[in-house]
Structure formats: C-alpha cells, structure tokens
Amino acid sequence: MDISTRTVFIAGATSGIGLALARRFAAAGSTVVVGGRRTDLLAGAAAEGFATVTVDVTDGDSVDRARDTVLRDHPGLDTVVTMSGVMIPEDLRDPAHFGAARQTVDTNLLGTIRVIDAFTPHLIARGGGTVVTVTSGIAFLPFPPMPTYAATKAAVHAYSEALRAQLDGTGVEVSELVPPAVAVTPEHARANPRALGLDAFADEVMDLLGADPTPHEILVEGVRMHRWAERDGTYDELVAQRSQALSMLPGR
Ligand SMILES: NC(=O)c1ccc[n+]([C@@H]2O[C@H](COP(=O)([O-])OP(=O)(O)OC[C@H]3O[C@@H](n4cnc5c(N)ncnc54)[C@H](OP(=O)(O)O)[C@@H]3O)[C@@H](O)[C@H]2O)c1
Incomplete structure (x- = not known):
C-alpha cells in the first residue's frame, strides 16, 4: 500500500504498537484517526495533531458510534487497523481464570470482529481499502502462560484468512500484522x-506495509522463527522452552 496517502482508523492506538504506527503513517503523509478508551491518552494524541475517537471494542454500540464519527469526519477512510488487544496471564489450574478468558475473547476476538463488521460495508461501497488485523507470533507458537490470548490470536489469524477470501473481488484487501514480543514500555524491556x-x-512494519501489493502477512524478521516453527521442525522444542515461562504465574 502507499503509506503516504491513506486515511487510517486505528482502533487501539492510544499506546504501544498502535500509537507507534499512527505516528509513522502520519509522518509519511497519511491522515490517522486514533481510537481507544483512555481519554487522557486520546487527549495526548489530539495534542499531537491526530483526530481521535473514543471506542470500547467490547461494546457494539460504542463501535458503531465511533464508526459514525470517523466516517462523518473522514468519508474517504480507506484503512482500518484492529489493534485493540489485552494480554493476560492465566493459571488454568485455577478456574478463577475464566474472567480473564472472557475479557480476552471479548476484546481480542469479538472486538476485532465488531470493528471489521462496522467498517466493511463502507470499504466495499467505496470499492477498495485495506483491513489490517493484528495477531501475534503466539498465534502460531503457543506461549503457555497466556492460553486464551494465544487462542484468540490463532482465531484472528483464521478469521483474517476467511475474510480475505470473502472480500476477494471487492477491492478490499486484508493484511495480518504478526508482531513478535515487542517492548512497548521500559517494564516490558526489563521483563x-x-x-x-x-x-x-514499527520501522520494519512500515517498510513491509509499503510493499505493493500489500503482503497478506506482515512478518518482521524477528517473528519468522515463530511463524514457521511447525514447518521448520522446531515447534516442539520451542514450545518446551516457552513452557519454562509458566514459572511467572503466581503460585508456580
Ligand atoms: N507488545 C507485544 O509484545 C505484542 C506482541 C504480539 C501482538 N501484540 C498485539 O499488538 C496489539 C497492541 O498491543 P501493545 O503491545 O501495543 O499493547 P498496549 O500498549 O497495551 O496497546 C493496546 C491497545 O489496545 C487498546 N484496547 C485495549 N482494550 C480495548 C478496548 N476494550 N477497546 C478499545 N481499545 C482497547 C488500548 O487502548 P485503551 O486502553 O485506551 O482502550 C491500547 O491502545 C495487541 O493486539 C497485542 O495483542 C503485541
């Protein structure tokens, strides 16, 4: 895609990867609408010059209101990024994890579907555009401390593939961003x-997104060992290695 001419809505751009990509799209010349729940961070994004919209992707009415606002102010919207996500460790030996599982499915999977449903008719009607979904290396290589997270990301991968097939011929393309572990805060970097x-x-992502045609999967170098572990025969060994992280769960 031409990253310098797009009108982009990023659901989940108040912090982290979403905000970093919002800044790069804007620096390249695109117009970006930043979405999320945290009003203080939305105000910060507005002060940087972004259009902003409040959205909670677990609430269908909130998503529809955000869609109406975005399309009223930016009728030429051509790119939607479903970045919103939560990443919560769960101890499956304790059924109390279920609340985290529910929140993870509601945000990462159903939230993605809500946002795509809200914008797909607009993209089809304009005859073209791009949906960028966001999964994880963990979609392809489990990280046992985060089981529902892995399940939702694998589900979004499968959903993205089906969406691409269903939108074939409409001009709307689907690109799946597959981040590896990315240190979005100093605490993450230390951990x-x-x-x-x-x-x-973010620099590597923008280079890959800028290719024509837009790749079906945005795979930075650092995620390819996860993405292709099964094909490469390293899957069992890597899952065993990653299972050592179960010691991070309280009580283990
Ligand atoms: N960092 C990594 O290592 C990594 C690796 C692989 C994949 N990812 C994926 O990348 C995406 C961004 O994560 P990040 O690491 O940049 O973390 P982050 O800084 O916590 O960003 C998460 C974003 O999602 C938004 N969000 C969460 N719940 C939401 C809700 N109910 N409604 C609307 N927005 C919501 C947050 O905004 P508000 O709180 O303001 O609503 C925030 O903007 C996620 O999908 C994550 O799974 C991250």
Missing part, C-alpha cells in the same frame, strides 16, 4: 530483554 524495540519494530 523480556529479547523483545524487539518498539521503534525498530
């Missing part, structure tokens, strides 16, 4: 020294 730096990751 996982192997996580990619946010700036390096």
